[in-house]
Amino acid sequence: MSFPAGYRTRPLGPEDQREVLSLDSWGFPTGTDLETLAEIGLELHWDRYVGVVTDTADPDAVPIDGARPVRSELVAMHGSRPFAQFPVPGAEIAVGGLTWVIVHPQHRRRGILRAMIDHHFAACRERGEAVSALFAAEATIYGRFGYGLAANDLRVTVPRGAALRPALTDDGAASCTVRIEELSFERHGALIDAVSTEASRRPLGVDAPHEALLNRPGSVRYDALTGRRRLSDPVAFREGKESNRIVIVERDGEPRAFAIMRRESRWEVAGPRGVVHVSEAVVTDPGSARVLWTTLLDLDLMAETQAAFLPEDDVLLELLVDPRTAQARRADNLWVRVVDPAAALAQRRYAAPLDVVLHVQDAVLPENTGAYRVTAGAFEPATAARTDASPDLSLDVRTLGSAYLGGVTLAQLALGGHVVEHTPGALATASAAFAWPVAPVCPWVF
């Protein structure tokens, strides 16, 4: 779909920073003034950002030959993160991470987002990204474009001192040491990357057969540009809390787990009721997890610890004596759009043998509509291609996106009527094959 009349795209670059920040504050209201935002600055992969402008006669300009010069105004934009190694079941693939989607309120509901989405899908195809993923500002926006909810995360609030279960065997906790420091990209960027990579590729500490990664789908690491920005900690964004700290758990001098956290002081008549806000908690083995959470759940003057973006199978819930104390709430995490079904289906691995014909309906990219045969041995490389064979299962591309990371089963989706079985038994076998042993999550918002 093309842009509505009167709007056109233009590339964005670092020289557009101020206009971009101004548009951003129209899309996402903020109490921070433009001067401060400009001082903090932006670090974007500018070549992947596209603006939408409208041209109007400039009321402030001196007319030339009776006509007022035209002024072009940035009214919308979108961009995408270049995830070259995005974890999907058993593999890491190129994914376009849609982000910074903004339409100025004055120009909304005229079809600009719809046109930007078309633009984004075309760019994904050109770049060889068979899949796009995003975090949704509002959960009702992206389903219509074929994005399916593929991962949920947990937000927990745990009281200080909540008891953890003892380990059955020696889990190595006793040989761990803890460091708590002021977070800095220069000092901790490499350490965070190393622990995050290990936790993403080998969350269970063991490998899958056939060189498949027994990985955590969705747990993409940040690149250097994003990491520098994410680990910076402008005062304007702290909302009265302290600066970011990092808790590092080490064994034999090697980092095994970390958490990024900040404390918020609260004083009540009864005494201190502070809150520990954990923005990321990444562990690589049960012993380091026990030590990390013991530390996070026992900080002086704090009454509770809040953590977000934990996977649905997070270790904390396995460690707590009373899992109810976590007060876990579920929130939508990653939304996934399969842009090229044959490529995407072949790029991931499957947890059980599979030979299935899927009929995929795609209203937004109608050329994708058709039947695909997917074959794979358990954890082995897969093949996927168009076929004239009659389908075993029918689903639309949004449902395929939901199932793609292995955290939402085809059986679960069938409960809602989103998958139709034509061949008896196909739903059960395909559902088992598409599911993945480790729950998907992205631990940071992009």
Ligand SMILES: CC(=O)SCCNC(=O)CCNC(=O)[C@H](O)C(C)(C)COP(=O)(O)OP(=O)(O)OC[C@H]1O[C@@H](n2cnc3c(N)ncnc32)[C@H](O)[C@@H]1OP(=O)(O)O
């Ligand atoms: C991945 C991310 O970056 S998420 C961030 C998204 N951005 C924001 O939330 C910032 C504030 N909001 C905005 O900037 C805009 O309102 C947007 C981007 C959400 C929508 O842009 P618009 O240009 O108004 O959308 P557009 O006119 O193309 O609408 C396309 C369809 O989406 C629907 N839609 C748009 N916004 C919403 C919404 N917030 N909730 C539900 N539906 C929506 C429209 O009704 C329309 O539906 P239809 O095709 O069935 O009639």
